[in-house]
Amino acid sequence: MxxxxxxxxxxxxxxxxxxxxxxxxxxxxxxxxxxxxxxxxxxxxxxxxxxxxxxxxxxxxxxxxxxxxxxxxxxxxxxxxxxxxxxxxxxxxxxxxxxxxxxxxxxxxxxxxxxxxxxxxxxxxxxxxxxxxxxxxxxxxxxxxxxxxxxxxxxxxxxxxxxxxxxxxxxxxxxxxxxxxxxxxxxxxxxxxxxxxxxxxxxxxxxxxxxxxxxxxxxxxxxxxxxxxxxxxxxxxxxxxxxxxRERLASEVETDVQGPIAELHDSSEVVARRAEAISEQTESQAAGVTRAAGDLNEVSAAVEEVASVADEVRAESDRTERLAAQGVEAADDALEELEAIEDATDEVADAVDGLAARTDEIDEVVDRLDDLAERTTVLAANAKIESSRSDGNGGETMGVIASEVRSFAEQTKADLAEIETAVEAVREDAAATVETTEETVARVDIGTNRVRETVDSLEEIHESARETASGMEEVAAATDQQAQGVEVTAETLEDLSESADTVASAAESVAAASQQQTASLREVRRSVARLTDDEDGAEPPVYERLG
Missing domain, CATH: 1.10.490.10 (Globins)
Incomplete structure (x- = not known):
């Protein structure tokens, strides 16, 4: 080899x-x-x-x-x-x-x-x-x-x-x-x-x-x-x-995701419309909230004004109460003085009655003196007549006249003594009456001053009451304004409530569409994930296949 x-x-x-x-x-x-x-x-x-x-x-x-x-x-x-x-x-x-x-x-x-x-x-x-x-x-x-x-x-x-x-x-x-x-x-x-x-x-x-x-x-x-x-x-x-x-998987994925993508597209359009509706409602709600905030600010200002006026009214009420108390005290003092004057008047009346009695007695004495004067006048006239006659009886007549005159004189002396006594009694009664009258006048002066003070207090009370009434009118006006503000706020809040209901309804629709969209995306994700995973059933390395 x-x-x-x-x-x-x-x-x-x-x-x-x-x-x-x-x-x-x-x-x-x-x-x-x-x-x-x-x-x-x-x-x-x-x-x-x-x-x-x-x-x-x-x-x-x-x-x-x-x-x-x-x-x-x-x-x-x-x-x-x-x-x-x-x-x-x-x-x-x-x-x-x-x-x-x-x-x-x-x-x-x-x-x-x-x-x-x-x-x-x-x-x-x-x-x-x-x-x-x-x-x-x-x-x-x-x-x-x-x-x-x-x-x-x-x-x-x-x-x-x-x-x-x-x-x-x-x-x-x-x-x-x-x-x-x-x-x-x-x-x-x-x-x-x-x-x-x-x-x-x-x-x-x-x-x-x-x-x-x-x-x-x-x-x-x-x-x-x-x-x-x-x-x-x-x-x-x-x-x-x-x-x-990858191309094969991409083709499979394309086939798999066509349906979910179409559903996703449809749900996305629904979500977009719902989102637009939510946006509009949100803008409306925001405007309502702004108006409500302004109304609440006005209500707050009115409340502050009411509180300020109420403080002033409370102060005036306290002052009125004090003045009224002073008036009551002055009225009580005046009442006591008037009662004392009434008692003094009674005493004067009694003195005047005594004086009248004494005066009657003096009138009687005066009447007697008048009568005596007439008798004396007659006697004088007779004596004159008798003296003009110059007769031997003149002595007897003069004796009678003398006797009468002596009797008259004695009577006159006695009457004068009685008059003197009556006059003295009248003097004493008059003095007592004068004293009582002076005391009454003093008491009347005191009572008058008390009454004047009472009148002054009552005038101040009246003025305070008038100011209180004016303050109460301002309180009423502020209360009306506050009531109007609260009413507007209530209407605004009602609008906000309706808007919130609309938003909630739209949000539910969005949530449902989002759930559907999520399900579609999940399918897409599973399909797309196959693009990055190793191919199923891939053959192991050669050295592993060899055992």
Missing amino acids: QPEQAFGTGGLNGFLDVDDLVDRIGLDDDEIAWRKDFIGFDEADERRLAELEPLLQANSEEIADDFYENVLHYEQTRAIVDRSPKDVDALKRTQRAYLVSLATGEYDREFFENRARIGKLHELLDMPLKQYVGQYGVYYDLILSRLNERVQRQVIDAIEGWAEERDAEGDGGLERFVGALGLGGEGRHDEDGLDESFEATVRDAIDDGMMDVLSLLRIINLDMQVAVDTYVDSYAQELEESIER
Whole structure:
């Protein structure tokens, strides 16, 4: 079996159609030729790789061991190995075969188809591209370290060959070698201190070794390109399948959501109309609330005015009450004075009655005095007559007159005494009457003052009552205004209540439409969610299907 056929023959190959794979990635002869030409891979590289086969063959086991030691050191790469149907020893054998195949291939379409198959197998194991490409870095370290030793050996061999050649020519081999290194001697021929032929020999040896390295890097690069193509192809397939799945789901979803969307559209129109009605009612309600607020402000102002007037009325009422109390007290005092005046008047009346009696007595005395005066007049007349007669009987007559006059005088004296006594009694009664009258006058004055004070108090009471009445009129007006404001407020609140009922009814309709809309949206959401969920029944990864 050819080396390139000694690997990649594991259990995963049954899930892989290589011909279909290379067709999808466009890996035909022209594509292979273009890629080789693009990086400069030619027959010289093929010849150099063939010359490297012994080196790779000799180091393949050690490189494979070191390679998997590094792979098993990391948990992520170790998980890939655990999913492989091959054990570690089998994988190492495959790795050794792959390493040797780098130098033994024909580098034709079959060679690169095999590389595509290898890359696809790694992708089937769900090895991330970063790990697959990263393992080439491990290769560079393991392989180039061996090539470094080979290059160094080639340089040493070239130097030894140069020295042997100079020694065979009889030029003094060791002395010529020392001179070629610029350490002195006759072999120094240029300014750099190195023998031109020696320098050319070393440079040719190093250049030959580097060309071997470049040839190996070129074939690994071509290998890597094909492997990456398989990953890209897998990603493209998954993307196409995902697109197809999404398109299929989108078609199903479109079918599923047509009905709910139509219902949603209808319910949305209902909601829009209801919302518009609610908006209008809300605006009306807001205007009503504004009016109610203004009315309430007026009511508040009226209430404040009523409260202010009520305070004033209360103050006036208190003042009226005080004045009324004072008036009552003054009236009581006046009543007492009037009662005293009444008593004094009674006493005056009694005194006047006594005085009248005394006056009667004086009248009687006066009557007697009148009578006496008449008698005296008569007597005087008789005496005159008798005196004119001048007879002897004149003495007797005069005696009689004298007796009468004496009797009259005595009687008059007695009457005068009685008059004096009566006059004195009258005087006393008059004095008592005057005293009583003066006392009565004083009491009347006091009573008059009391009555005047009472009148003044009553006038103040009347004025206060008038102010109270005026204040009560203002209270009544404010109360009427307040009543009107309350009535308007009540009407506004009634309007608001009706508007609130309308809003509530519209809100119920909106709620019902929203519930219907929510149900429709739920159906839409379940259908749309399928666009982001993994496809039901999707096949598990290959390594899981292998058991």
